[in-house]
């Protein structure tokens with residue numbers, strides 16, 4: 176018999192240290208699709224919804240997809256926005272039900288104005304309609320802060336296993352296949368979650384080189400294979416810029432029935448993550464150190480671009496995307512053949528658009544959202560060398576095919592640096608952020624990007640060197656002790672212990 180499945184997505188990685196509220200306008204600025212639009216915009220993309228649409232076809236499901244909403248990381252999700260999406264899902268469950276199963280594509284680090292566990296609150300609303308017996312599967316980002324409430328309310332929970340997150344399609348496919356087996360009555364999964372007293376761990380989940388995350392995943396896989404009745408296991412590195420009780424890494428195991436041996440797997444993996452808590456695979460530099468290295472490399476005649484990444488102002492983690500210290504230092508160093516992208520400044524983008532292509536003038540750029548933290552605006556003489564509507568589709572590998580709308584966008588060239596100015600906050604993890612603006616990143620000697628790690632998927636293969644700086648100003652710095660945590664459980668690593 177044809178199974179009826181409700182598929183929905185509501186994502187947010189909330190940075191509670193950001194002062195930007197996340198409302199409907201913030202979702203509409205990035206991704207907000209309703210009903211048929213969900214399928215028409217997301218089919219064929221390397222995302223969870225893309226995978227769910229394909230799985231539905233493969234399994235012959237009759238599906239309903241009322242909403243897919245994803246906003247760039249920022250401050251707390253407003254109560255109105257959370258209520259709005261919850262209502263859209265609840266209405267569809269009631270109007271078109273009963274359903275045999277539910278798939279929710281979430282992030283796992285959503286904090287609302289009225290609830291520090293945005294996912295748990297949504298799941299409870301879904302359970303209130305479908306009851307305890309309809310299977311609910313949930314996909315998460317590996318930077319989820321998983322709560323016990325969420326784990327208890329769903330039957331299947333699977334997170335990405337890669338950072339950069341290039342396996343979104345694969346993990347959703349796995350979730351859908353397990354959901355199909357559960358709906359058929361073949362399996363009866365239960366989710367176990369375990370944590371330690373840590374704010375951040377597993378090297379923040381990095382899988383670009385061997386380290387704590389890849390080793391913990393190897394341990395997890397060995398234990399899953401050796402233990403009967405396990406269906407899936409994930410490691411969440413946690414999202415540390417969230418001041419809630421449960422912030423931090425978790426291991427989640429989905430297995431048959433309520434088997435203590437499955438919880439024990441998660442315990443063992445967390446023990447390893449705790450033991451490796453001080454191991455990192457990256458080295459964060461100061462801007463002056465990085466630029467000294469860039470100059471040396473340029474003097475030696477590097478053949479491929481050097482990438483400079485602004486860790487502390489990563490819009491992908493809630494950074495405002497307009498911190499100016501790294502860009503200012505690159506301009507001062509007068510780097511040859513350089514590009515920087517993107518900097519968030521709708522006012523400046525509009526000024527470029529109004530002035531027109533080829534105009535030369537003085538522009539006050541960036542540093543406007545929170546000048547005290549972000550370094551304040553730069554006053555720059557330059558020329559407008561490109562103007563676009565800011566729309567393109569990502570080429571991948573991460574979220575290939577996903578549509579981006581930066582709003583009015585421009586390239587303002589200062590000396591030998593081309594600066595991409597966007598009207599919306601985006602993390603630059605796809606070469607199209609440059610290419611759509613007429614800049615060929617492969618032909619540049621230096622690229623500055625607002626991204627902490629995801630940029631490596633697109634830029635790693637074309638770069639000669641990568642340097643990550645963490646003193647550019649912003650709300651995603653690794654200096655956790657500088658942040659004013661009030662709600663996280665204490666004591667917690669690394670705030671209270673080494």
Ligand SMILES: [Zn+2]
Nearest residue numbers: 316317318340
């Ligand atoms: Zn993530």
